Amino acid sequence: DGGITQSPKYLFRKEGQNVTLSCEQNLNHDAMYWYRQDPGQGLRLIYYSQIVNDFQKGDIAEGYSVSREKKESFPLTVTSAQKNPTAFYLCASSPRDRGGYTFGSGTRLTVV
Amino acid sequence: AQSVTQPDIHITVSEGASLELRCNYSYGATPYLFWYVQSPGQGLQLLLKYFSGDTLVQGIKGFEAEFKRSQSSFNLRKPSVHWSDAAEYFCAVGMKTSYDKVIFGPGTSLSVIP
Numbered sequence: 001d002g003g004i005t006q007s008p009k010y011l012f013r014k015e016g017q018n019v020t021l022s023c024e025q026n027l028n029h030d031a032m033y034w035y036r037q038d039p040g041q042g043l044r045l046i047y048y049s050q051i052v053n054d055f056q057k058g059d060i061a062e063g064y065s066v067s068r069e070k071k072e073s074f075p076l077t078v079t080s081a082q083k084n085p086t087a088f089y090l091c092a093s094s095p096r097d098r099g100g101y102t103f104g105s106g107t108r109l110t111v112v
Numbered sequence: 113a114q115s116v117t118q119p120d121i122h123i124t125v126s127e128g129a130s131l132e133l134r135c136n137y138s139y140g141a142t143p144y145l146f147w148y149v150q151s152p153g154q155g156l157q158l159l160l161k162y163f164s165g166d167t168l169v170q171g172i173k174g175f176e177a178e179f180k181r182s183q184s185s186f187n188l189r190k191p192s193v194h195w196s197d198a199a200e201y202f203c204a205v206g207m208k209t210s211y212d213k214v215i216f217g218p219g220t221s222l223s224v225i226p
Contacts, residue, residue: 004155006155040218042202042217042218042219043156043202088153090156092155092156100161100206100214101156101158101214103156103157104155105154105155106153106154106155
């Protein structure tokens, strides 16, 4: 079945370390997105990509970086510059025809 | 600016009772609208979507939503709630800009009493 796979489900990081969250989709969707979810704040867009080798900043891109070398993959790196990285991270993808987003099951990142 | 509001932060209903979750949006053009559901620790799942045509939209799990342009609303309904419906529900507005931009509401948490 087609879908989006995020890994790992849980991730622990020491302060000062970079960490990369994986997102892979086999839906042949063109666009991919990264959201951050905090309690009481809904979903906030970090980065998005419409095509391979191109991506744009969302509303809260500071302290994050992404790449889009393949259509299927959109990894997110949480850098040491992100001041409060502990959160639930969601990856999503969408087709060209306003089909709505398909979400992965999320990665919970905790800084220890 | 475009926005989505969900006036109810938390709702509690009894199993078997009817449910209505409210959603209001602010957008200058005709929007396309979504409802998503999220179980604890999981991603969001699309319940239903409205693009055009019939303003009453049927979705999965027995949910439906009605688009009312005059009220800028897209309320979600279910005639009889099951315990497994307890989750967080997000309304979202989509628009075609430079990309397929979707704005999510803050969510409504639903609890179901046996």
